Amino acid sequence: MKPEERRSMILGEALRLFSERHYTAVTVREIAQACDMNVALTYHYFRDKETLVREALDHAIDQLVAGYEARRVRHADPFAELTAWLDVHAELAPTVVRMVKLMTDYARSGTMDKRLDASISRFYGRETALLKGALSRGIETGRFRSLDVTLLVRRIDLMLDGIFSASPGRRDDRVAEDISDLKDALTEWTGADRLDAEPGI
């Protein structure tokens, strides 16, 4: 196994274990065991538990962003950009559920980690910029109706939060269906259904 693959495996297993229990209760030894790996080797890759927590979160964020970028290059249409962001959430649903769990547990823990705070802020900042950018461009080009961008971004954020955080508590795992409903709602809210085809096509 190449170092990069091993790193990725450790981070994936760490995130999985952090989502099954509270991340503070998971030891580096347990993560090493889940990877069928010597604990000393794990420490060779990640200096300490704090680093592992932070990098596990960053790794998940990177996957989400990379998935979005891969979908996005194919589209110039602002509506397609919005749906690309939603589709990548559906595709990576198990990872997103774990990410949200880790961020929520951290926020509620009362502890402070400046670098972890920076990762979380960067993620939500990026999401907000992406949604705001697509909505604003859609309004400018007449693809969308005139609307309150800030309000709509918050609404999308809350629905994504609902889909990926509390839904597991209801034991009615319907991520794909919920994302599809959110896309329909976005069509309605933006007025994107007024046009049959993407502009320029």
Added chain:
Amino acid sequence: MKPEERRSMILGEALRLFSERHYTAVTVREIAQACDMNVALTYHYFRDKETLVREALDHAIDQLVAGYEARRVRHADPFAELTAWLDVHAELAPTVVRMVKLMTDYARSGTMDKRLDASISRFYGRETALLKGALSRGIETGRFRSLDVTLLVRRIDLMLDGIFSASPGRRDDRVAEDISDLKDALTEWTGADRLDAEPGI
């Protein structure tokens, strides 16, 4: 302190502690300490930890339902019924955040408690019935436009989930503002803004 007040205090402190850590990590002794009470007395009220978890959740649900009923009797308008449910969530926001945290932690724990499952199902069943009932009556009486009730109920559920579960993770506590936005959205979605006054007034 009357037995009923003491019971209520124990359940409130228990729910608070369950929201600060994972409920499985909180001991009956800690709950007793938080109430400045002998642990034996706590056991006099609640047989064991499982009972405390379940009753703490039921107690929170009861507060939400009682708050709703108190607001609701004043209204016959289906839109006012919807907003009464949202307003009571805003009023009891700290309790709702703790409730949602406890339910989510339980769901993710992998353990099964039939009576706890029954409480959670009863709560979501009641919420669904309440929202569906108000929406259906509104459509029948022409107060609301014709709409997909099931889809709209799910949308409201997801937004409430988002407001009360993941939002703490963003450290941008905006429950009151989010509830107000959701009320505006409901006005728009139901078409309740077509009428200036409640019917029959």
